[in-house]
Amino acid sequence: MTISGSDYIKRIDALNNEIWFNGNKITGNISEHPAFKGILKSKARLFDLQQNNDYKELLTFKSSKNIEAGFSFQQPTTLEDLKKRRLATSFWSRTNAGLLGRSPDYVNTGMMALGTAHELFGKHNPKFGSNILRIYEKAMQQDLTFTHTFINPQVNRSTSYLEDDSNIIAAKVVKETKDGIVIKGARLLSTQGGITDEILVIPAGGNFIDESYIYAFSIPSNTPGLKFLCRESFVLSDSSFDYPLGSRFEEMDTIVVFDEVIVPWENVFLYKDYNIAFSMFQDTNFNTLLLYQALTRMIVKTEFILGLAENLIDAINIGEYQHVKDKVSEIIVTLEILKGLQLSAEIQAKENNWGTLVPDAKPLNTAIYYYPRIYPRLVEIIQLLSGSSLITLPTDKDFQSPVRNYIDQYLQGANSTAEDKVKLFRLAWDLCMSPFGTRQTHFERFFFGDPVKLSMGLYNGYDKNQYIDYIKEFLS
Ligand SMILES: Cc1cc2nc3c(=O)[nH]c(=O)nc-3n(C[C@H](O)[C@H](O)[C@H](O)COP(=O)(O)OP(=O)(O)OC[C@H]3O[C@@H](n4cnc5c(N)ncnc54)[C@H](O)[C@@H]3O)c2cc1C
Numbered sequence: 274m275t276i277s278g279s280d281y282i283k284r285i286d287a288l289n290n291e292i293w294f295n296g297n298k299i300t301g302n303i304s305e306h307p308a309f310k311g312i313l314k315s316k317a318r319l320f321d322l323q324q325n326n327d328y329k330e331l332l333t334f335k336s337s338k339n340i341e342a343g344f345s346f347q348q349p350t351t352l353e354d355l356k357k358r359r360l361a362t363s364f365w366s367r368t369n370a371g372l373l374g375r376s377p378d379y380v381n382t383g384m385m386a387l388g389t390a391h392e393l394f395g396k397h398n399p400k401f402g403s404n405i406l407r408i409y410e411k412a413m414q415q416d417l418t419f420t421h422t423f424i425n426p427q428v429n430r431s432t433s434y435l436e437d438d439s440n441i442i443a444a445k446v447v448k449e450t451k452d453g454i455v456i457k458g459a460r461l462l463s464t465q466g467g468i469t470d471e472i473l474v475i476p477a478g479g480n481f482i483d484e485s486y487i488y489a490f491s492i493p494s495n496t497p498g499l500k501f502l503c504r505e506s507f508v509l510s511d512s513s514f515d516y517p518l519g520s521r522f523e524e525m526d527t528i529v530v531f532d533e534v535i536v537p538w539e540n541v542f543l544y545k546d547y548n549i550a551f552s553m554f555q556d557t558n559f560n561t562l563l564l565y566q567a568l569t570r571m572i573v574k575t576e577f578i579l580g581l582a583e584n585l586i587d588a589i590n591i592g593e594y595q596h597v598k599d600k601v602s603e604i605i606v607t608l609e610i611l612k613g614l615q616l617s618a619e620i621q622a623k624e625n626n627w628g629t630l631v632p633d634a635k636p637l638n639t640a641i642y643y644y645p646r647i648y649p650r651l652v653e654i655i656q657l658l659s660g661s662s663l664i665t666l667p668t669d670k671d672f673q674s675p676v677r678n679y680i681d682q683y684l685q686g687a688n689s690t691a692e693d694k695v696k697l698f699r700l701a702w703d704l705c706m707s708p709f710g711t712r713q714t715h716f717e718r719f720f721f722g723d724p725v726k727l728s729m730g731l732y733n734g735y736d737k738n739q740y741i742d743y744i745k746e747f748l749s
Contacts, residue, residue, distance in 0.1 A: 274340055274341060274342070274414060274415070274416065275320070275323045275324055275332075275333055275341055275342065275343055275416050276320055276415075276416040277317075277320055277321055277324050278314075278316075278317025278318060278319075278320045278321040279317065280320070281313075281316065281317055281320045281416075281418070282304045282313055282317050284470065285303060285304065285313065285468055285469075285470070286302040286303055286304050288470070288493065288494055288495040289495060290303070290467045290468075290494045290495045290499075290501060291467075291495070291499065291500045291501065292466075292467035292500075292501045292503060292527070293500060293501065293502045293503060294306075294308060294503045294506070295503075295505070295506075299467075303467065303468060307506070307508060307511065308503070308506035308508050308523070308525060309468060309525065310511070311508055311511060311519075311520050311521045311522070311523060312373075312465070312468065312521070312522065312523055312524055312525065313468060314521070315368070315369055315373065315521050315522055316373075316376070316377065316418075316468075318368060319365050319368065319376060319377065320416070322364075322365070322368070323343060323416075328364070329341075331344070331357065331360060331361050331364060332344050332361050332364070332365070334346075334347045334357075336413055336414075338410075338414075340413070340414055342413045342414070342416065343377070343378070343381065343413075343416055344357065344358060344361040344362075344378070345358070345361075345362075345377065345378035345379075345381040345382045345385065345566070346381055346384070346385050346409075346412065346413040347385070348385060348389045348627075348628065348629050349629060349630045350624075350628055350629065350630055351630060352619070352620075352622065352630065354630065355565075355619055355622055355630055355632060356619070358382075358565070358566075359565070359569050359615070359619070361378070362378055362566050362569040362570065363569050363572070363573055365378060366569065366570045366573035366574075367573055369521070369522050370518070370522075370573065370574060370577040371570045371571060371572075371573035371574030371575075371577060372518060372522040372574065372713060373522055373524060373570075374464060374524065374567075374570070374716050374720050375420065375464045375465050375524055376570075377418045377419075377469075378566055379563065379566055379567070380418075380419040380420065380421045380469075380473055381412065381418070381419065382562050382563055382565075382566045383419075383421065383473065383559050383562065383563050384408070384409050384412050384419060384473065384491075385409065385562070385629075386557045386558055386559040386562045386563075386629070387405050387409065387542070387553075387557055387559065388405055388406055388408065388409020388410070388412075388413075389409070389557075389627045389628070389629050390405075390553075390556065390557040390558075390625075390626075390627045390629075391403070391405045391406040391409070391542075392627070393549060393552075393553065393556050393557060393627075394542045394543055394549065394553075396549065397546055397549070398544075398546075400538070401541065401542045401543060401544070402542075404538075404539055404540065404541060404542045405542035407539070408491050408540070408542065412471075415470075417469075417470040417471055418465075418469040418470050418471075419469050419470070419471050419472065419473045419491065420463045420464060420465045420466045420467075420468075420469040420471075420472050420473070420494070420527075421463070421472065421473040421474070421475065422460040422461065422462070422463045422466075422472065422473075422474055422475075422477075422529055423460075423474075423475045423476065423477050424460065424461040424462060424477055425442070425443035425444070425459075425460065425461070425477045426442050426443060426459050426460075426461055426528075427461065428442055441457050441458045442458055442459065443458050443459070443460070443477065443486065444456050444457065444458035444459055444460045444474075444529075444531045445457065445458050445483070445485040445486050446485045446486075446488055446544075447485070447533070450535070452535055452537060452538070453535050453536045453537040453538045453540070453541065454488060454490075454535075454536050454538075454541060454544065455533055455534065455535055455536075456474075456488075456531040456533070456534045456536055457531055457532070457533050457534075458530075458531055459528055459529060459530050459531070460474065460477070460528075460529045460531070461528060461529075462526050462527070462528065463501065463526070463527045463528075463529045464524050464525070464526050464527075464716075464720075465524050465525060466494075466501035466503075466525070466526070466527030466528075466529055467494060467501035467503075467525075467527060468525070469494055470493065470494060471491050471492060471493050471494060472491065472492060472494055472499070472529065473490075473491045474488070474489060474490055474491070474492075475489045475553075475559075476488070476489060476543070476550045476553070484545040484547070487543065487544065487545050487546065487547060487550045488536075488541065488543060488544050488545075489541070489542050489543035489544075489550075489553075490536045490540045490541045490542065490543075491540055491542075492534070492536055492537075492540050496534055496535075496536075497534070497535070498531060498532040498533050498534040498535070499529070499530075499531060499532075499534050500529070500530040500532060501527040501528075501529060501530075502527055502528040502529075502530060503525055503526075503527050504525070504526050504527070505708075506523065506525065507519050507523045507707070507708040507709040507712055508520060508523045508709075509707070509708070509709075512668070512669050514668075514669040514672075514696065514699070515668050515669050515699065516699075516703055516707065516709070517696075517699055517700045517703055518700070518703040518704060518707075518709055518710070519703055519707055519708070519709030519710075522709070523709055526712075556626070557627075558625050558629065558631040558634075560634075560721075561631055561632060561634045561637055562629075562631060562632075563721075564632075564634075564637035564638070564640065564641055564721070565615075565618060565632045565637060567640075567641070567720075567721065568611060568614065568615050568618070568637060568640045568641075569615065571611055571640065571644050571717075572608065572611045572612060572615065575604065575607055575608045575611060575651065576608060578604055578651050578655065578704070579601070579604045579605065579608060581655060581697075581700065581701055581704070582600075582601050582604055582654065582655060582658060583601065584697055585655070585658050585659055585662075585697065585698070585701060586601070586658060587687070587688065588662075588686040588687060588688075588689055588694050588697055588698070589660075589662065589686065589687055590687035590688070591658070597658065600654045600657060600658060601654075603650065603651075603654060604651055604654060607647050607651060610643065611640060611643075611644070613636075614636040614637070614639055614640045614643075615636070615640075617633065617635075617636040618632035618633045618634075618635075618636040618637050619632055621633035621635075621636075634734070635735065638727070638730065638731045638734070639731065641721050641727055642724070642727060642728055642731050644717060645717055645718045645719070645721075645724045645727075646724070648714060648717040648718070649714055649717075649718070652704070652705045652710070652714055655701050655704065655705050656705050656706070659698060659701055662694070662698040662701075663698060663701060663702050663705070663706060665684060666695060666698060666699055666702055667680050667684065667695055672692060672695075680695075
């Protein structure tokens with residue numbers, strides 16, 4: 274069953290998750306906390322859209338048990354399913370300009386990839402297979418949301434580093450009991466940690482040498498001992514005039530601490546199995562399916578940036594200059610490359626071992642190579658086109674003050690009032706220069722992993738033989 278926005282908010286409030294913010298444990302309803310109320314409202318809107326009759330067909334589907342469920346839980350088996358998934362993600366993303374990197378469809382897509390590949394996890398222990406299937410089905414039936422984590426704390430990234438057993442940092446299994454495994458240590462970096470129903474914990478790279486690091490599970494966010502440590506909030510105020518983006522879409526990132534958390538056996542779907550831990554991302558197409566969602570979101574974000582650039586140009590009337598057109602052309606080229614990659618991934622989709630129609634990984638891996646590198650340039654273009662208007666930004670209160678007449682006179686646009694112009698440039702500032710905006714740039718650089726390692730993956734996985742042979746033939 275799909276839930277409404279208020280169902281989602283009530284459910285997250287009721288969980289009473291242990292969230293630490295600015296030195297204090299949050300008490301009371303998280304939906305009323307200044308750092309979280311904006312994002313919870315924005316997420317609630319997504320759930321409400323699912324229940325709106327005008328969008329139901331796009332945003333939901335009937336599961337095999339004839340239950341209406343959110344689109345991202347659907348296993349795509351036909352090209353039509355893939356297209357519908359793309360259109361639904363795009364529709365949701367347009368409500369937030371692609372700024373919600375972790376809208377519920379992101380991890381839910383991963384949950385679908387894992388759940389439909391349950392036989393893989395049940396290969397050596399059938400219980401793990403039935404556990405992930407049950408977790409997936411429950412998520413679909415109850416419209417659950419997840420945060421996820423797959424990175425160990427950034428203490429020492431040297432290849433020769435091995436953690437000392439007596440000084441636990443990276444989360445590991447410290448005990449097994451009849452009830453479950455006991456996890457102690459920390460994981461990075463859980464975006465939206467504490468404001469989702471559950472946390473999905475999947476193997477982190479690097480520590481496979483010791484089997485106590487090989488595990489995967491999903492547990493409710495309010496499991497005893499589970500703590501979410503927030504960074505500083507980038508909600509500077511809830512004024513949507515002053516902070517049009519941060520006030521609504523600041524997702525928060527958290528460090529996850531497992532203080533001897535008991536993970537019940539029924540929540541575990543991988544344990545001490547090196548082979549499955551190594552192959553699960555490839556064999557379930559987890560990353561490829563996530564990338565299909567991410568690329569759709571990136572396209573929406575780039576469309577937003579293109580529209581913003583054109584509006585800025587009109588506001589100060591700089592459209593006649595060649596370099597301005599050249600800069601906007603860079604944004605257009607980015608957009609068209611992304612759209613082309615998406616189409617290529619879609620039309621080359623192939624069925625995997627579990628009956629899922631999986632978009633082609635090559636164009637998607639290309640997109641995740643490309644976007645972390647080009648996104649900072651898109652932001653730079655907005656800055657270069659804006660000039661001082663990104664700095665001369667009176668606030669809502671200034672517009673209510675006795676100096677308003679000066680502002681109206683001296684900050685007016687070529688064809689717009691000062692108020693409309695400032696509104697527009699505040700939007701640009703919040704995308705490029707505010708704490709919210711700079712975090713967006715960092716997110717695009719790293720949200721899918723270290724870009725260098727992603728590039729190694731692209732290189733190693735790309736079949737280059739036909740091109741090597743081409744040169745050999747040419748020379749002969
Ligand atoms: C805003 C934001 C939100 C995020 N949200 C989530 C989330 O919701 N869930 C989640 O699981 N993760 C999330 N991530 C984490 C993300 O997955 C990691 O940041 C990313 O994988 C990079 O890991 P790291 O930060 O530990 O950097 P590192 O891997 O430590 O990299 C730091 C630097 O060291 C270099 N380096 C490190 N190791 C090597 C090596 N072996 N070979 C060559 N160079 C190396 C890197 O190239 C890089 O230059 C998020 C990150 C950001 C920034």
